[in-house]
Amino acid sequence: QKEVEQNSGPLSVPEGAIASLNCTYSDRGSQSFFWYRQYSGKSPELIMFIYSNGDKEDGRFTAQLNKASQYVSLLIRDSQPSDSATYLCAVKRGSTLGRLYFGRGTQLTVWP
């Protein structure tokens, strides 16, 4: 079982819709959870992180964490074509020196 699992997609939504991206992780000791966006050929850029159960909102983005289910999600409201990218879920475990474990990413396409 991989540390972090994501549906690789591709996920395709129309402009203005809500895009929902999901991630599960295997280590119950995981502490912090990150969503990065990666455009083709570019490096990952942080969207947001969450470490408490529940929802965390930042503009059009909402991260949701359920530690009991070992599940993290990212909702993108009012999706824009510029949101088209690969979204990487990353987890920091409690037992490591801060390194991140990444999923393989979900490719999102927002069509106009």
Place this chain on the structure above:
Amino acid sequence: DTGVSQDPRHKITKRGQNVTFRCDPISEHNRLYWYRQTLGQGPEFLTYFQNEAQLEKSRLLSDRFSAERPKGSFSTLEIQRTEQGDSAMYLCASIMTGGETQYFGPGTRLLVL
């Protein structure tokens, strides 16, 4: 631009050659990570420095790979006797102690022919 810089941005080399990459983290960040990303995969951890001390190495880091951070500022990653399987994007990230967020540099894309 996160403030983390990497050089070169692209490198093409022949199998068997040695290559060296450089990472300059954000100046007040004392923790530095190297990751490798192949096509269709997420980044995979290679090694971690706190100041000049290399505190963790992945088993992905074979003995052909070596990394240094001699003065606790910039870091280098060297690959000796490159193989085609080393072709990947090499990413550097930095974070300050107590911080939560790793900031990635633009990456060095390596192609081994």
